[in-house]
Amino acid sequence: MAEITYLEAIREALFEEMERDSNVFCMGEDIGAYGGAFKVTEGLMAKYGDQRVIDTPISEAGFVGAAAGASHMGMRPVVEMQFIDFISCAYDMLTNYIATARYRAFLPCPLVVRGPSGGYVRGGPFHSQNPEAAFLHTPGLKIVYPATASDAKGLLKAAIRDDDPVLFFEHKYLYRRIKEEMPAGDHVVEIGKARVAREGKDLSIITYAATVWKALEAAEQLEKEDGLSVEVIDLRTLLPMDDEAIIATVKKTNRVLIVHEDTRTGGVAGEIAARINEHAFEWLDAPILRVTAADVPLPFAPPLEDYVLPQVADIVSVARKLAAY
Structure with a gap:
């Protein structure tokens, strides 16, 4: 096919x-x-x-x-x-x-x-x-x-x-x-279930939508340049959120970076961080960190849009900080 x-x-x-x-x-x-x-x-x-x-x-x-x-x-x-x-x-x-x-x-x-x-x-x-x-x-x-x-x-x-x-x-x-x-037959994916987009053991990146691909590229770079094994979780569904998958990756790597394209204040990352705090705090070896868009309307100008939105370099930089904590 x-x-x-x-x-x-x-x-x-x-x-x-x-x-x-x-x-x-x-x-x-x-x-x-x-x-x-x-x-x-x-x-x-x-x-x-x-x-x-x-x-x-x-x-x-x-x-x-x-x-x-x-x-x-x-x-x-x-x-x-x-x-x-x-x-x-x-x-x-x-x-x-x-x-x-x-x-x-x-x-x-x-x-x-x-x-x-x-x-x-x-x-x-x-x-x-x-x-x-x-x-x-x-x-x-x-x-x-x-x-x-x-x-x-x-x-x-x-x-x-x-x-x-x-x-x-x-x-x-x-x-x-x-x-x-496409998979053969009647391909239906269950709502409410995240997927592990990349296995890892040193730190977890929890993300969704287009930033999944940014996270995967960052993970490859971190492995090549820093020897870090980065797990990437693709949430797929935001509501209901797959708490089980989130807690599982926290317990596996003990370090969490949340990445999303939406603005920072009031974004999904804050809710994910709160749930980890409530259900898996004792498994954390470092603070939960975020890479998000800046809290501004998205500019038309290409250099400004690139500055506002999360890029691979941003994820790599914050992941290194998280790994070194």
Whole structure:
């Protein structure tokens, strides 16, 4: 079987799930006739028609609300945000209505909100955001952020089949840069389970999405230049978080570096550090350290974007400090 890109893996998942279940349908801005801003949904309308691949007006709150209504009636909508930055327009609908629907009124809400996320692409402050932390404290939601093509496919299929609302973030930097051969058959990856992307024994890097690849590159450099054995944990799912995998790597290496592309203050790293503090403090031989984006809007200028976002050199520098503690 030929290798396919991260983007093609997501498209393949959409085709397979729409074929498998007639209740699955897609909606979003320009996803039908145009095939989506990044062409993720290209070909879906031609195969399934405009009743199952619906071009919407530019109103995120409106079409997310419409998707909620459809999900209450037994449908399984997959909603695309043209850029995930604009999910903020649907924040009220997602947090106050959708996330609480099952608790409040026993209303099923099996829907997915997916879209291109993240920086490293010179997109500036309105097309480069990582809004996962804004939703992390919302009971009732699930949050998925895959780093590999096979996980993108398997987790999207799992998200579509899930009976709760799932926010599915797709890193646009990875869309056409990584390729992988897909596992045979009905490939579904369980939501809520991290993976060990690289085995190691000296220190652990816990990360997700595009910074998994930065962490892996840093780990190779640290092994080559410093003789350090670095373990890399790819969280894959942020909500629910895989506490078991996090605690296991802490107990294995006793040193933890958390890396994410989102801004530092209030980011996911703080929550991970708190959980380690509560459940595995006695296993730590050094303080938990972080490599994150700076607390500023993401600049358009390439040199400034590179300065603000985590780079391999940043990870290597902090990992050396952690190993020497």
